[in-house]
Amino acid sequence: MNRFRIFRLLQYMAMSVAIWGILYGCATANRGGLRNSREVGRAFETFHVYPDHRYWYYYLENNPYAVVGLEPPYHIEDINWKEVDPNSKTFEKVVGLVESFPAPGAYTYGAFILDDQGRQIGVWYSSLSAGIIVNPENQVVSVTTAMPWINDDGWYGGGVGFGVGSGGGGVGIRLGF
Numbered sequence: 001m002n003r004f005r006i007f008r009l010l011q012y013m014a015m016s017v018a019i020w021g022i023l024y025g026c027a028t029a030n031r032g033g034l035r036n037s038r039e040v041g042r043a044f045e046t047f048h049v050y051p052d053h054r055y056w057y058y059y060l061e062n063n064p065y066a067v068v069g070l071e072p073p074y075h076i077e078d079i080n081w082k083e084v085d086p087n088s089k090t091f092e093k094v095v096g097l098v099e100s101f102p103a104p105g106a107y108t109y110g111a112f113i114l115d116d117q118g119r120q121i122g123v124w125y126s127s128l129s130a131g132i133i134v135n136p137e138n139q140v141v142s143v144t145t146a147m148p149w150i151n152d153d154g155w156y157g158g159g160v161g162f163g164v165g166s167g168g169g170g171v172g173i174r175l176g177f
Contacts, residue, residue, distance in 0.1 A: 032132035032141070034111040034124055041110030044095050044125040049086035053122065056081040057094040058145070064094040065103070065148060066126030068113065073139040074121050081143070095125065102127030103148060113141070 042048075044067065049055070053069035056076050068076065069086070076083075084091050102108045106127040113122035115134045122141070124130065131144040 030116050030133050030135060032116055032121070032134045033114045033118075034130060034132065035114055035120075036109055036111045037123075038110065040112060040123045041108070041125065043123070044110055045099060047092055047095060049091075050123060053086070055084050055086045055091060057084055057098075058126070058128075058143075059149060061090060061094060062097070063149070064098050065128055066124065066130070066143075066145065067091075067095055067098055068122060068124055068141075068143065070113065070122035070141060074134070074141050075139060076143065077140050078142070080147075098125055098127070103146070 043050070050069055050071070053071050054075060055067060055069045057064040058066035058068070058081055061082070067084075068081070070076070084094060099108050108125065108127045111124040112120045113124050113132055115121050116136070121134065126145075128145045128148075133142040133144070134140075135142070
């Protein structure tokens, strides 16, 4: 390989590293996190709510995967999260379901939700792990986590079923146990 090609290759590599660094820096600028806390776990288990926090649960009322409480002005704007009154029977129901039915191989835990400065802005209760991004301009908290109802890799068991048809136009039923 001649010197010109080596020089050109090094230029491309340097440019790639610089671009990657800029993109990574922008993507993690507002990254928050979770800090495990037995205190938060016990609070959810006893249905103790943090004053002035607004609460949401993840997915369906009869099949929730997480419960989150955020102090104002922070809030969630995501169709997979539903706001719930912390003084309602629905709140007790979703917390009880999250506690009683953890993801396979996991356990339900409590955690503080942290903003990008490490300041506590809320509480988390789930058996799923999560990525937290906090938008400081509009105080929207984005939670990235698994979507177990979409993942069909054994989440609901192997299942049994039958199908009729051919190609992509078949009709079938799958029951998981």
